[in-house]
Amino acid sequence: MTTPLTPDFRPQYHQLHRVGRPGIWRSLVGSVLALVLVFALVPIVAGGVAFVLLLATGDSTAEAGAVLDVTAEATPAGLALLNIVIALAIPVTWALTWWLHRLKPRWLSSVAPRLRWRYLFVCLALSFVALLASLGVSVLLPLAPGESPVGEVNEFTTQTRNFLLVILLLTPLQAAGEEYLFRGYLTQAFGSLVWARRASQALAVLAPALIFALFHGFSQDAPVFFDRFAFGVVAGILVIRTGGLEAAIAMHVLNNFLAFGLALAFGDLTTALNATGGSSWWMILSTLTQSLVYLALATWVARAMGMVNVGPAIGSTLPPPVGDPVLEGPPPRV
Secondary structure (H helix, E strand, O other), rough: OOOOOOOOOOOEHHHHHHHHOOOOHHHHHHHHHHHHHHHHHHHHHHHHHHHHHHHOOOOHHHHHHHHHHOOOOOHHHHHHHHHHHHHHHHHHHHHHHHHHEEEEEOHHHEOOOOOOOHHHHHHHHHHHHHHHHHHHOOOOOOOOOOOOOOOOOOOOHHHHHHHHHHHHHHHHHHHHHHHHHHHHHHHHHHHOOOOOOOHHHHHHHHHHHHHHHHOOOOOOOOOHHHHHHHHHHHHHHHHHHHHHHHHHHHHHEEEEEEHHHHHHHHHHHHHHHHHOOOOOOHHHHHHHHHHHHHHHHHHHHHHHHHOOOOOOOOOOOOOOOOOOOOOOOOOOOO
16 A cells, blocks of 8 residues: 655655655565666676677687686776676666656656766765775774785786776776665665654665675675675765765765775785675774764765755655656755
């Protein structure tokens, strides 16, 4: 049974599925489809295309498989494929939003409904400030046995250059893809399952954060898992507070730039891509500092910039008309 919406109902970001086609089953089916498509079907298709292209350029079957397998040894081509696969989560979530809910894809970006670029770029600067706070805490933390604060600088090679190009060009799309999937579609899907305000917000934040952490691998140790779960919680809170994905995308992009950049400069990119163990619980203090400082700054700036975190009044009850569904128009521009 669908609860009718009053004409003055103004949905928060996580409530937007409620103003699409009625039926909780749509959000549940869409969530399963999104995960299966992004983590099963898309990798098979994209990996198959990349494999055939490598064979066509003269690689053997074994060589092509080794190039694309980032779990054994990361290569620029393998990293590029991984980033492209995850970036394809954006059109996947757009398609599901339109097909299942008859909501135009722009409602995944924010309640505006659009990607608010000015706020996104400001958040990139804020995430850098939060990173500095995190580094300040990290230098005070004890090191694990045998761990050194900074390793030797790696030699800059042609492969290093190629990795840098892939990271600079594709990592922002990869980070955005994860946000459109986990903080975008899944947040709206889980937020539509219950009506109680606090329960809806909690489910919309915690469920995608848990799935986000789990889909980074079942072999990760407890500190790494908790770190990723905490990231998902903070990003989810920001999406609801600010009414869009911009702050979460900015934080995700900078985190990935930092992780890959440090791995290229001082460590090993294969290890960075497959971080599963050997982490200390002390790192949680550093990452929590970064997340909480960023949460406070991004929330404060959003309010200072007049960001809206609710959509316009729907003006009618369900079911919505065919077309640009439901919402009469965007809220005032900020």
